[in-house]
Amino acid sequence: MHRDVALALVERGRAIPELLARAESELELRRDVYGWDLYAWALHAAGRHGDARRAMGRALELGSTDPLLLRHAAALGVSAETGRGL
Numbered sequence: 001m002h003r004d005v006a007l008a009l010v011e012r013g014r015a016i017p018e019l020l021a022r023a024e025s026e027l028e029l030r031r032d033v034y035g036w037d038l039y040a041w042a043l044h045a046a047g048r049h050g051d052a053r054r055a056m057g058r059a060l061e062l063g064s065t066d067p068l069l070l071r072h073a074a075a076l077g078v079s080a081e082t083g084r085g086l
Contacts, residue, residue: 001022003034003035006019006022006023007037007038007041010038010041010042010045011041011045013045016045016046017046019038020039020043020045020046023035023039023042024039026039033059033064033066033069034059034069036055036056036058036062037056037068037069037072039055040052040053040055040056040058040059040072040076041072043055049076052076053076053077053078056072056073056076056078057078059073060073060078060080
């Protein structure tokens with residue numbers, strides 16, 4: 001499944017456990033900014049907010065300035081400058 005499709009499903013509250021497991025599994029092979037973002041957003045949707053903030057911090061460590069990533073970080077209360085909670 002394409003990450004954009006997975007992210008859209010997560011945003012709609014669909015198949016959260018399956019998408020969370022898939023995102024976690026994908027991170028074993030590809031530790032990139034969009035993998036961390038999807039994982040963080042799926043954790044958030046699953047109610048695991050502390051884990052979501054930590055995962056988003058990992059995404060931000062990679063230095064992306066993608067507006068979607070920064071919106072997700074802000075929604076999770078993670079500072080783009082520090083990668084930590086606000």
